[in-house]
Amino acid sequence: MGNEDLFSVVESITARDLKELVAVKGRLVGLEKKKGALEKQLAAVTQEIEAIRKLVAKRWAKRSRNLPLAGAAVAQRSAQPSLASLIVEVLKKEKKALGINEICDAVLKEKHYRTRSKDFKAQVRVLIYKNDKGLFKKTAPGLFTLA
DSSP: OOHHHHHHHHHHOOHHHHHHHHHHHHHHHHHHHHHHHHHHHHHHHHHHHHHHHHHHHHHHHHHHTTSOOHHHHHHHHHHSOOHHHHHHHHHHHHOSOBOHHHHHHHHHHTSOOOOOOSOHHHHHHHHHHHOTTSOEEEEETTEEEEO
């Protein structure tokens, strides 16, 4: 565009056109500032989301390390007999009344029962005292035999 063309364009612009251009430029500058601020906010939110995802993944990894896979959990349960059946076997073998501690020791050591229970003795105690199937009989305080 030559100088003559530029002068012809400038001469053809009215004061109204100039006001409109100034307003549009002002609006454009304002929108660009707003865009920059929103981009900063978006970056901060994205960073926070990633931090939360990493935290959740880290915590889940700690918990899931101790848990077998879904298929493995089913295989593990079916691979070992029920706790009640093992207690029955222990009491049959001993043919005398046993206490909770003796029953627990026999199930864990002799029958190689695997458990993740934090209080295995409490689990055995509940099973024997509850006695839903009528398998056990209390012969003396804290001693049990088969019913």
